[in-house]
Amino acid sequence: MVREIVLANAPSGFPVVELGKSDSTFELKELELPELKDDQVLLQTIFLSNDPAQRGWIQKDQNADRAYVPPILPGERMRAGSVAKVLKSTSPSIKAGTVVQCYGGWAEQLVVNAKDAFPLPDIPELSPSVFLGAVGVPGLTAYFGLKDVCKLQRGQDIIISGAAGATGNVAVQLAKHVFGAGKVVAIAGSDEKCEWLKKIGADVALNYKSPLFSEAIAEAVKPSYVDCYFDNVGGAILNACLPLIKRNGCIAACGAISGYNDPSQTVLSNWSEIIINRITVQGFIVMDYYHRRGEGIQVISSAIKEGKLSVAGGETIVRTGFEKVPEVWMRLFRGENTGKLVTQIADL
Template identity: 85%
Template sequence: MVKEIVLANAPTGFPVIELGKADSTFEIKEIELPELQDNQLLLQTIFISNDPAQRGWIQKDQNSDRAYLPPILPGDRMRAGSVAKVLKSTSSSFKEGTLVQCYGGWAEQLVVNAKDAFPLPDLPGVSPSVFLGAVGGPGLTAYFGLKDVCKLQEGQVIIISGAAGATGNVAVQLAKHVLKASKVIAIAGSDEKCQWLREIGADVALNYKSSSFSNALVEAAKPSYADCYFDNVGGPILNACLSVIKRNGCVAACGAISAYNDPSQMILSNWAEIIINRITVKGFIVMDYYHRRAEAIEVISSAIKEGKLSVAGGETIVRCTEFKEIPKVWIRLFRGENTGKLVTQVAD
């Protein structure tokens, strides 16, 4: 028997993380895994990815026709990206002991089809957890958001919110050191995070919790406003940034974490800026670019090897001594308690 964590009560507001309560969002189950069939793998989960998008997947009464992935329903295992070790294999493509990336979810062990697992690329000197962050979904999101959505050109000015997060910190570094932006304005939620962002490439880093944030943002965007805004948060910060994007500029709408647990945060008073200044706003989902993942992995891996992209300090890895602690790690995302990618470690 192995443990997994499933959705118990789909939330509408902030999730109830404490297990065992009548209204707990999650619960632990023990299950017996099936015997391996042809071309299947038995995996041991090692690292679990924590992503803001997971909150949307468990929202109560969501319209599945408007979702980009099927909703997680009560009784379903919590979906999550993971790095796992192959314990047993009936596939000629995978040997026992191979480390793979998959959407294993919150499970100690699981059986997957071999076609749904991807061996980790060769990147010596870094933790395998980096394939859930800088060289995983967040890194790919940063790359395609900058290159295809923002169409960032050398010498341009870009604003990046949620800049100390998993996607944001990679976007800061790629924008400055690879795509050669003339100015990268990073927005984060503490002075400590802002200092770190300056160290990894931001020309300006602003604490949005500061009383001087709005004025500082206007000053940072001078003299000619920003060419594009990479938006990871939505809400009041999006509202503020719309007023400092130049005419015919763009917004890459990547995330809206400010409103995931409180939809009232998405009210915008600056929407007219989009009309008056002909600003293009484009939403995107990284899965749309998975057919080009090799391109992004090559650019990001090369940047790491060349010292243009630092993964040191870009991860917050939390080791769970008990399986039930997994939801408590995940909720840190929504409290701003991580720098860089938040990863849960459940095994060695």
């Protein structure tokens, strides 16, 4: 028997992540895995990706027509990207012992079709977990957000919120060291994170929890305004940044984590800035660019090799028991991670 974690009660506010309570958002279940069919693999999950978007997938009473992926329904396993090791294989293309990436979800072990497991290259200096972060979906989100949405040009200025997160820290580094931004203003949630961001490429890094944040961010963009705002958080920080964007500038709307558990935080008080200054706001989902993922991986991999993008310090890996997986995931919403938050439940 192996264990998986399924959605029990879809939340409308903060999830209840302690398992076993009557109102728990999740439930721990045991199941017996089926025998392998032809061209299938048995996987042992090693690393699990923690992503803010997962919160939206379990929202209570959401309109599926407006979602970009089908909602997770009660009784269904919680979805998540993962890095896993092949324990058994009936596939000629994947041998036992291969480390793969898949979308297996919160499960200790699982059986998947071989076509849904992607063998990972061995990078001796790096943990395979980087394929859930800098060289995975967050890194690709940063790359395509800068290239296709911001259309960032050499010498242009940019503000990046959620800058110490999985996508944000890659966006800071790519903006400065690959796209050649003039000024990169990074926003994070602690002084320690801000110091780290300045070391990896931010010209200015500001703690949004500071009582003088609004004044500091306005001062940081002087003597001009920024060409683009890469928004990972929404809410009050978006309010503060709207007046700082150039006329005909743009906002890359990547995330709105400030309101995922409390929608009241997403209300704007200065929408007129968008109208008066003809600011373009474009929401984007990285899945729309997946047909070009090879391009993004090539740029990111080259940046790592050339020392333009550092993954050191860009991961927070938490080794824990399987039953604690939901609790580690909730650290995202308390800002307890620097870079990509990864849960490790087994050894390679």
